[in-house]
Each structure stands twice: as C-alpha cells, then as structure tokens.
Amino acid sequence: MANRVPLASIQQYSQEHLREVLNTAGHRLTPQREKVLSLFQRLGPGNHLTADDVHHHLKQSGKKVSLATVYRSLKLLVTMRLLDEGEWQEGLRCYELRQGGSKVVHHHMVCMRCDHTEEFTSEVITAASRDVAQVTGFELTEVRLTLRGICRRCRQRSKAAAETVP
Amino acid sequence: MANRVPLASIQQYSQEHLREVLNTAGHRLTPQREKVLSLFQRLGPGNHLTADDVHHHLKQSGKKVSLATVYRSLKLLVTMRLLDEGEWQEGLRCYELRQGGSKVVHHHMVCMRCDHTEEFTSEVITAASRDVAQVTGFELTEVRLTLRGICRRCRQRSKAAAETVP
DNA sequence: ATGGATGCAAATATTTTGCATGCCT
DNA sequence: AGGCATGCAAAATATTTGCATCCAT
Numbered sequence: 001m002a003n004r005v006p007l008a009s010i011q012q013y014s015q016e017h018l019r020e021v022l023n024t025a026g027h028r029l030t031p032q033r034e035k036v037l038s039l040f041q042r043l044g045p046g047n048h049l050t051a052d053d054v055h056h057h058l059k060q061s062g063k064k065v066s067l068a069t070v071y072r073s074l075k076l077l078v079t080m081r082l083l084d085e086g087e088w089q090e091g092l093r094c095y096e097l098r099q100g101g102s103k104v105v106h107h108h109m110v111c112m113r114c115d116h117t118e119e120f121t122s123e124v125i126t127a128a129s130r131d132v133a134q135v136t137g138f139e140l141t142e143v144r145l146t147l148r149g150i151c152r153r154c155r156q157r158s159k160a161a162a163e164t165v166p
Numbered sequence: 167m168a169n170r171v172p173l174a175s176i177q178q179y180s181q182e183h184l185r186e187v188l189n190t191a192g193h194r195l196t197p198q199r200e201k202v203l204s205l206f207q208r209l210g211p212g213n214h215l216t217a218d219d220v221h222h223h224l225k226q227s228g229k230k231v232s233l234a235t236v237y238r239s240l241k242l243l244v245t246m247r248l249l250d251e252g253e254w255q256e257g258l259r260c261y262e263l264r265q266g267g268s269k270v271v272h273h274h275m276v277c278m279r280c281d282h283t284e285e286f287t288s289e290v291i292t293a294a295s296r297d298v299a300q301v302t303g304f305e306l307t308e309v310r311l312t313l314r315g316i317c318r319r320c321r322q323r324s325k326a327a328a329e330t331v332p
Numbered sequence: 333a334t335g336g337a338t339g340c341a342a343a344t345a346t347t348t349t350g351c352a353t354g355c356c357t
Numbered sequence: 358a359g360g361c362a363t364g365c366a367a368a369a370t371a372t373t374t375g376c377a378t379c380c381a382t
Contacts, residue, residue, distance in 0.1 A: 028381050030337060051372080066339045071372060087253050091347090093371090109304055118302065124294040129313055132286055137318030138275055145311045147295055152303030194356050196362060217347080232364050237347060257372090259346090 048094035111151035214260035277317035
C-alpha cells in the first residue's frame with residue numbers, strides 16, 4: 001500500500017509558484033524569503049511563530065537570516081497572502097501558514113489557562129459571515145474567528161483539584 | 167415625552183459597581199483607574215484606543231495619568247473583563263469597552279483599505295460557536311469574529327475610478 | 333546592469349520594572 | 358496602619374530604518 005499523506009497538510013508551494021506570486025507583484029524570490037516560508041511549511045499549518053521564533057529556528061537550522069530581514073519577510077509574505085498574522089497568545093504577534101488561499105477558512109479556539117490552541121472549521125460560520133458581508137455591501141477577504149475559554153483538559157484538572165480538597 | 171436613550175449604549179458602570187468588581191478581586195478603585203475607564207465610557211463603545219491614545223486623551227482632558235499606569239490599568243481592566251483587547255488596525259494593540267459582560271457579543275468588520283471598522287452581532291455565529299465549544303468540551307468565555315475586506319464605500323470609489331479611466 | 337533585498341547597527345517604538353512615596357481600604 | 362498603586366526614570370523588548378553592499382531578474 002502506498003504511503004498515505006493527509007490531504008489537508010499538502011500545502012507545499014512549489015518554488016516556481018512562489019516565484020510567480022512574488023514576481024507578479026514586483027518582488028523577488030530570495031533565499032531568505034524561501035527559508036522563512038519553508039520553515040512554516042516544515043512545521044506545518046497550525047503553528048504560530050513570532051518574528052523572534054522564526055529567527056531562532058532558522059539560526060538553529062544553520063540558516064542565518066537577520067532579524068530585520070525576518071521582519072521584512074514576514075510583513076511581505078502577509079501582504080502576499082502566504083502567511084497570516086494574528087495575536088493568539090496574549091500580547092504576542094504571531095504568524096502562521098495561510099491555508100489554501102482563503103478557500104479553507106479555519107478558526108482558533110484558545111485555552112486561556114494553558115494557551116493550547118485548537119483549530120476548527122465551520123461551514124455555518126463561514127456562510128453566516130458571507131451573509132453579513134453581503135448585506136453590508138462588504139467584499140469579504142478574510143474571516144477570522146477566535147474562541148477563548150478553558151479547554152477540556154484544564155477544566156477536568158481543576159475539577160479534580162476541587163474534589164481533592166473539599 | 168421623556169428623553170429616549172438608546173438602550174444599547176447604556177453601559178455606564180456606577181462607581182459603586184466598579185469598586186465592588188475591583189475589591190472583590192482584591193484590587194482598589196483608584197482615581198487613575200476610574201479616569202481610564204471613564205474615558206472609554208465617554209467615547210462610548212466601539213472605540214478602539216491604544217495605550218498611547220488613552221494617555222494622550224487623558225492628558226488633553228487635564229487628567230494626567232502616567233503612561234506606565236495606563237499600561238497597568240489597561241491590563242488590569244482586561245482581566246477584570248471591563249475592557250477588551252484586540253488588534254484591529256494592523257499592528258496596533260487596542261482596547262475597547264467591553265459590552266454587557268459577555269452577554270452581548272459583537273463582532274468586527276474591518277476595511278483593509280480605509281481601516282473603518284463596523285460592528286455587528288450575529289445570533290447564528292454565536293450559536294455555532296457554542297456548538298463547536300460544546301462538542302470539544304471547551305468552556306466558552308469569549309467569541310471574537312473579525313471579517314476583513316473592502317467596505318462598500320471603498321468599493322464604489324474604486325469602481326468609479328475604473329470607469330473614469332477606461 | 334540595476335533596482336530591489338540584505339545585513340548590520342543605530343534609531344524608534346512599545347512595554348515592563350525597580351523603587352521611593354502616596355493613598356485606598 | 359498596612360499594603361497595594363502610582364510616578365518616574367531606567368531597563369527590557371519589539372520593530373523600523375539608513376546605508377553600503379549584494380544579487381535576482
């Protein structure tokens with residue numbers, strides 16, 4: 001039987017595609033930009049990295065890219081819609097691989113206690129968002145939903161603690 | 167006929183209520199904290215201010231609160247659930263008055279061209295969020311949805327421009 | 333060739349913190 | 358009174374920018 005590769009994680013942009021995206025917008029595909037993006041691809045979708053994280057990861061892999069360039073690259077890759085920017089952990093500006101060009105919308109559920117982030121998709125929410133946008137005459141580019149609360153694991157943990165010390 | 171006051175905007179916490187909320191959590195109601203919060207109440211809900219904005223506004227009103235204290239107050243008021251924190255304009259950490267203690271959830275629709283922000287509510291989205299949370303065993307505290315795109319006004323403006331120069 | 337991109341370091345901007353003093357409870 | 362809160366200034370972070378040099382197109 002052939003190896004199975006989860007469809008959802010096939011998100012490798014070919015170098016050619018990357019070059020085209022950048023060139024079309026008057027930018028260049030430099031080794032640094034490639035390194036930054038391929039880091040996100042290596043880690044897979046759902047990983048949230050700060051500029052500093054990216055810088056460290058790259059340094060550890062022996063691929064040195066200056067922090068300034070990391071900042072510039074992240075900003076560019078966001079405007080190129082290859083990455084998404086968000087603040088998932090309190091006060092940290094993070095980046096993640098963008099999923100299939102605004103087709104696959106995914107949302108986040110963040111535990112305020114342990115900071116664990118789960119992702120999910122919801123047709124209902126996407127549809128509802130489209131409706132709202134349409135009524136308002138808004139041309140929708142991006143739907144981002146974040147649920148915050150306490151995850152199952154943390155709830156059970158605190159429940160157990162409460163029962164131990166009644 | 168008596169004066170009409172839009173119900174939705176009655177969001178003035180009394181000093182007593184404030185004091186109680188803070189004291190219960192072991193904090194104090196200081197003039198500074200009151201000033202910060204009352205600024206948000208003066209401007210009304212739907213206003214997004216950075217720490218620096220708050221500092222300036224207060225300074226202009228003759229009420230001086232040190233920037234450090236503004237930072238400390240904002241952080242505290244967020245944990246007290248009196249304010250909400252978010253990044254609506256690219257790269258700016260902003261705060262706004264929290265609406266009716268997690269009962270009235272409101273979402274944001276941000277125009278990427280003119281940065282104008284509209285707010286809206288959606289029962290469908292709220293309900294769907296609750297469902298997702300329940301299925302996952304997640305105790306939901308906060309639902310935050312942000313739609314990004316181009317607002318009607320900007321779309322019309324660019325359409326008009328396109329027609330002028332065919 | 334040539335203009336955008338990078339690295340470095342310096343400049344800015346943002347946020348946090350130590351400490352003496354003040355003031356809410 | 359006692360301890361949390363403030364102001365100030367300094368420190369720690371985070372992000373941007375000027376400029377000489379490099380390199381993708």
